[in-house]
Amino acid sequence: xxxxxxxxxxxxxxxxxxxxxxxxxxxxxxxxxxxxxxxxxxxxxxxxxxxxxxxxxxxxxxxxxxxxxxxxxxxxxxxxxxxxxxxxxxxxxxxxxxxxxxxxxxxxxxxxxxxxxxxxxxxxxxxxxxxxxxxxxxxxxxxxxxxxxxxxxxxxxxxxxxxxxxxxxxxxxxxxxxxxxxxxxx
Amino acid sequence: xxxxxxxxxxxxxxxxxxxxxxxxxxxxxxxxxxxxxxxxxxxxxxxxxxxxxxxxxxxxxxxxxxxxxxxxxxxxxxxxxxxxxxxxxxxxxxxxxxxxxxxxxxxxxxxxxxxxxxxxxxxxxxxxxxxxxxxxxxxxxxxxxxxxxxxxxxxxxxxxxxxxxxxxxxxxxxxxxxxx
Numbered sequence: 001x002x003x004x005x006x007x008x009x010x011x012x013x014x015x016x017x018x019x020x021x022x023x024x025x026x027x028x029x030x031x032x033x034x035x036x037x038x039x040x041x042x043x044x045x046x047x048x049x050x051x052x053x054x055x056x057x058x059x060x061x062x063x064x065x066x067x068x069x070x071x072x073x074x075x076x077x078x079x080x081x082x083x084x085x086x087x088x089x090x091x092x093x094x095x096x097x098x099x100x101x102x103x104x105x106x107x108x109x110x111x112x113x114x115x116x117x118x119x120x121x122x123x124x125x126x127x128x129x130x131x132x133x134x135x136x137x138x139x140x141x142x143x144x145x146x147x148x149x150x151x152x153x154x155x156x157x158x159x160x161x162x163x164x165x166x167x168x169x170x171x172x173x174x175x176x177x178x179x180x181x182x183x184x185x186x
Numbered sequence: 187x188x189x190x191x192x193x194x195x196x197x198x199x200x201x202x203x204x205x206x207x208x209x210x211x212x213x214x215x216x217x218x219x220x221x222x223x224x225x226x227x228x229x230x231x232x233x234x235x236x237x238x239x240x241x242x243x244x245x246x247x248x249x250x251x252x253x254x255x256x257x258x259x260x261x262x263x264x265x266x267x268x269x270x271x272x273x274x275x276x277x278x279x280x281x282x283x284x285x286x287x288x289x290x291x292x293x294x295x296x297x298x299x300x301x302x303x304x305x306x307x308x309x310x311x312x313x314x315x316x317x318x319x320x321x322x323x324x325x326x327x328x329x330x331x332x333x334x335x336x337x338x339x340x341x342x343x344x345x346x347x348x349x350x351x352x353x354x355x356x357x358x359x360x361x362x363x364x365x366x
Contacts, residue, residue, distance in 0.1 A: 009352040043359050050362045051327070054308045055301055057222055059232075068210040071239040078240065172341075 007037055011044045191255035198246055206246070210239050213256065217263050223324045224267035226309040234270055238263045253338060261339045264321050271317035311361035315354050322347055323354035
């Protein structure tokens with residue numbers, strides 16, 4: 001990293017007075033003799049000023065007073081749905097397929113296109129050009145996301161939104177899932 | 187503040203459901219602001235804030251208090267917002283049909299129009315950042331959290347976060363340079 005880059009990374013914290021005394025002194029010394037960084041500082045100042053013009057969103061007190069009740073309602077409705085009948089022989093392959101579907105959609109597969117392609121004959125899934133028997137698809141998918149299976153089984157039907165489960169993944173887990181999905185061969 | 191949260195968490199874990207409502211009331215504004223700053227759409231941010239608390243409810247029985255409740259909640263909100271931003275569901279809709287809630291009393295229409303345009307320009311600039319970079323920017327700039335705490339939430343090093351923040355600022359500079 002160039003010397004100026006090292007200083008420029010700190011400019012915004014300098015403007016917000018969030019550097020240590022030592023860092024601030026060091027940066028001020030550099031600024032006094034570097035026109036490039038002075039120019040960068042001016043640009044940062046302008047940015048902060050522009051962002052200050054942004055108006056905050058205020059929701060009505062009525063909305064906030066009823067908000068905990070709305071959350072409670074959503075929790076109760078999810079609990080009710082979670083009590084539905086779900087035999088495990090349906091649950092595991094379905095959840096696995098759902099995991100793959102959601103994961104792939106996150107990796108920028110054209111969803112509209114996918115929806116069109118998925119309308120294959122009964123019991124098959126039409127996927128990237130070829131029809132795959134749903135049970136074969138589920139078996140391959142199960143292998144690929146085996147680490148997720150249990151979590152999916154437990155969480156998916158409760159939440160009815162796999163994005164919630166995926167959001168819980170750490171970067172490492174997410175990357176690992178991404179790799180597995182990318183390497184799937186159908 | 188943190189002690190009160192901890193007490194409410196313990197009450198909830200011991201079966202007092204009403205304690206959860208108190209936790210929601212205490213943190214709802216902060217979580218909404220974070221969601222809104224991340225996704226820049228009022229209706230989606232309201233929905234996402236609800237989702238954050240539903241997830242918190244589901245996980246709270248197992249919350250061990252290794253971090254503060256607030257940090258834990260931030261983590262949930264952040265991951266949800268990143269995930270939300272990654273999904274195409276809302277991307278296509280963003281800002282197209284948004285109806286903004288009235289945010290101020292009657293004022294000068296020209297000034298309001300200018301303000302509205304300004305907000306949209308800033309929204310678009312921030313939405314153009316990749317979700318994870320945007321998250322770092324939002325936590326640092328709007329929430330004013332120290333790098334150390336953001337590092338705990340995101341599992342990244344402080345050095346990586348500083349670089350990320352800097353990159354975000356540079357991109358915003360380019361996008362917003364015409365405003366000043």
